[in-house]
Amino acid sequence: MQAWTLVVFLLATMAVAYHLGRKRAIVRAGGASRIKDLHSLPAYYGLYAALWAGLPALLLMGLWVGLQDQILITLVTASLPPEMLEGLSDGRVGLLINDIKNLATGNIVSMDVTPAIQVAAEQYTRLRGIFQWAMWLAVAAVAIGGLSFAWASTEPRMRARNRVEGAVKVMMIVFSSIAILTTLGIVLSVVFESLRFFDQVSPLEFFFGTRWSPQIALRADQVGASGAFGAIPLFTGTLMVSVIAMLVAVPIGLLSAIYLSEYAARRVRALAKPVIEVLAGIPTVVYGFFAALTVAPFIRSLGASLGLDVASESALAAGLVMGIMIIPFVSSLSDDVINAVPQSLRDGSYALGATQSETIRRVILPAALPGIVGGVLLAVSRAIGETMIVVMAAGLAANLTANPLDSVTTVTVQIVTLLTGDQEFDSAKTLAAFALGLTLFLVTLSLNVIALTVVRKYREQYE
Amino acid sequence: MSTMAEVIEPTAGTISAADLASSQHSRATVGDVTVADPRMTCRGVDVWYGAKQAIKGVSLDIGKHEVVSMIGPSGCGKSTFLRCLNRMNDTIDGCRVTGSIKLDDVDIYDAGLDPVPLRAQVGMVFQKPNPFPKSIYENIAYGPRIHGLTNNKAELDDLVETSLRKAGLWEEVKDRLDQPGTGLSGGQQQRLCIARTIAVSPEVILMDEPCSALDPIATAIIEELIDELREHYSIAIVTHSMQQAARVSQRTAYFHLGDLIEVGETNDIFTNPKHKLTEDYITGRFG
Known part of the structure; x- marks a missing residue:
């Protein structure tokens, strides 16, 4: 049976x-x-x-x-x-x-x-x-x-109704605890595996070491596998790619949000907003090969014609494409908060003889600023956690560099490389992925918490 | 032609037939719409929202140093008319204004005229207090700053103080100018908005139901303030409260479904209305 x-x-x-x-x-x-x-x-x-x-x-x-x-x-x-x-x-x-x-x-x-x-x-x-x-x-x-x-x-x-509703309530509590417990379980498993990693590699080396070379010698006479776990090059690489992405996404996203919400005619807005949001619907793997096969060679040949030495997989290419991917996040969230600024504030400003640009600069943007900051922070945490584009376009070499034309690697890329293929699950190399994952998780979590607090505070102001 | 004749007859005098040519279905206005010493003169004003006509051939003067109140049932067009006087309707999609509105003999709807400086001359106070989410000081300093009215910090400080004093708010807020204007009480916020309007030294102040969101005590303070402001400014006020119209205004205009039905001295309107509709409204038979 x-x-x-x-x-x-x-x-x-x-x-x-x-x-x-x-x-x-x-x-x-x-x-x-x-x-x-x-x-x-x-x-x-x-x-x-x-x-x-x-x-x-x-x-x-x-x-x-x-x-x-x-x-x-x-x-x-x-x-x-x-x-x-x-x-x-x-x-x-x-x-x-x-x-x-x-x-x-x-x-x-x-x-x-x-x-x-x-x-x-x-x-x-x-x-x-x-x-x-x-x-x-x-x-x-x-x-x-x-x-x-x-x-x-x-x-x-x-009292059948009361009993049925009581049972349904209990069921809902059970289901929502499943979601919470799953999250908790993932966090705990990452934490415990990270602790095992930190037994083998000291946190001091991990967080402050400047050399990343996670290959560990399986035999004593093996060459070129020293096993260094200094994650600083990964952190700086992640930071650089994210900063480049935000330099692209924030100005473009914010200005297009201001144009769409304040200046654009209704028909333009009805057309342009969904088109921009299509960017968010493109799979990241498509962005990835766009970055690796189109943007990176373009930057390389552009750099060559200017006499610059550009790596074929550069932080710049990955950052630019990631920035384009994030534009809809920034523009759509900013558009929402700008629209949430009450019309009465605009009227008040116009009634004092302010022009539209004065009103936007001096009344609307300051009023919407907390919400915009919240949106940008959410976009940053998205950029830090983004994997596919950097895997394909940023490279694997853990260079500690400030040159955006160099190849860099990021935390997410290294997690992917550490865990791809057959791996033993108790070596420091594999466990390093958990430590990186934990770091990533903590950073994006705190960014999200800050962003949500800021956005919530902003909401209270007008409701 | 019969409608035209009907329109012209009671308001004869300064209005020519050409002024009213665009207006098709307006009713006659009872009473004299003109004053001897006008600040603003409106002639045959029509307003359309898309295909719907909201104001039909309204002519009305606003004199210097007087408070004109506009009363009438909801949807009668009094707020729409008020918003024409500083071209706030420009911000509404599909709104079209024809006819002539002059401020000191300058047509404010002239194609070459920029509405932005006009709004500094014709200020507006709204139904719901709308202080900016800035400090009290910055709320007042906003207008003078964008118009470059002061040369230095001391002058600006002075202007902020005089404006707050004129609005009767100085004593209450002088120790907390750096605190947000949104933290004041409703009545204080409304006086802050009036002070903000005064700070750019307008000639005319438009008030769109300025007390409808306030309690009776705050209302009394604002009404007293309106009476004092009359000394320096022309004031047009839209109100739903007939008692308020009677208390603060010298002349009253009664609107009904986009028509200006009757204009006259406030006392006359309330004690001796000439038009049936005005009488019905004032005696509370409808509206």
Whole structure:
């Protein structure tokens, strides 16, 4: 019996329970004409019955599926001849169990199949069959039991609406905690892996070292793999690319926002705003090869004609393209906050004989400034976390340089390189990715918090 | 032609038929729209919002040193008319104004005239106090700064103080000029907006229901202030409160559905209205 047939059965039971509960309530009230005697609408009694039929059974099923394998393994291990397990480490026992399971499901087995293992595998198959049947019966019994309980407790004075709404509220709390717990889980796993990294490499070296060369020697005589984890070149590279991006995005985005919200005719605005926002819809990988294949060679040949030495993958190319990608963020957020400045302030300024540009410079922009700053900070955190463009266009060499024509690398690029391909998961090289990720996360998180606080403060001013 | 004759007859005198030629469906205005010593003269003013006509052939003078109040039910066009007097309607899409509006014999809708300096001459106070989110001082200094009215900081300080004194706000705020104007009470904010308008020394001040967002005490203070300001400025005020019109104004104009129905001395209008519509409105039969 497959688990999904059980789920279908439960859904069907819930549907039946809904109708039974609804009918039962009407009958107990004394017919369709006496519905007003019921505490709640009949549908609530139906939902009440459906919840009783479905929820406890689903809970039991979830628990059963979660625990079944553990219990099975314990039982099978206990039945193995003791001399087989003698002197085996935990890891070896795990392998043995895996082999038994593989044998039982007909997969490839890593060791010679002894009669004892054959027996254990057969027992495993048999037990699992029994367990699945037992689960079917238990879950179905609970479902029917829940339905009967709801049936029995349905009477006109029962507050079905309150109970259903209470149950729905609990469900919503559970679901929202799933989102929160997932975030928490990701953060904690990153934190713990980072701690393991900092056991091997001191935080001092990581945060203040100026040499980044994460290749670690696997053998003592290996050349060119020293394993240096100074992240400063990564931080400066990230900073440089982000600064170039913001130098492009802020003026263009802000000025186009001012034009669109204050000067443009309605038809121009209706056309231009969506077109600018299309920029936000272009996949970053497209920006990436645009930067690597179009912009970077262009800058290189431009630099060559001016007698400059430009790397074929330069920070400038990556930053310019990233800036273009971020324009819609800045312009759209700025447009919103400029539009949120009340018309009465504009009127007040015009009524004093101010021109439109005076009004924009002296009244609207100062009033909108906190919101614009918030928008720019959100754009910065986006730029810092951006990966695809820099992977393709900025390069991999961890140069500590202030020259935007050089190739630089960023935190995100290094995380990608550290984790691409086959890696061992306990070497400092791999764990370094977690430390970089944690740093990145903390920086963008604090930028977002600051940005949101600033934006919220601004909102309070006019509401 | 019958409509034209009907229009011209009661307001005969200074108005020529040509002034009214563009206006098609206007009603006659009862009473004398002219004054002996006008600051602003409006003749046959029509306003359209797109295809809808909001003001129909309105003619009205605003004299020097007088308060003219404009009353009438909601949507009668009194605010629209007021906003024509400093071309604030220019900022509204699809708004079209015809007819003649003159300030000191200069046509303010002349194609060659820049509306920006005009608005310094004809200031405006709005229904809801709208101080800038700047300090009290900066709120007042805003106008003088953009028009370059003062040469140095001391002159600007003086101007800020005189403006606040004229608006009766100086004593209340002199110790906190650097605090935000938005932190004042509603009545204080409105007086701040009046002080801001005075600071650019306008000739005319337009007030669009300046007390409708204020409590009775703040209203009384503003009304007293309006009476004092009459000494230096011409004032046109739109109000929904007939008591307010009676208290602050010398002349009253009654608007109805885009028409100027009746104009006269405030006392006459309230004690002895000549037009049926005016009488109905004043006695509270509608509106």
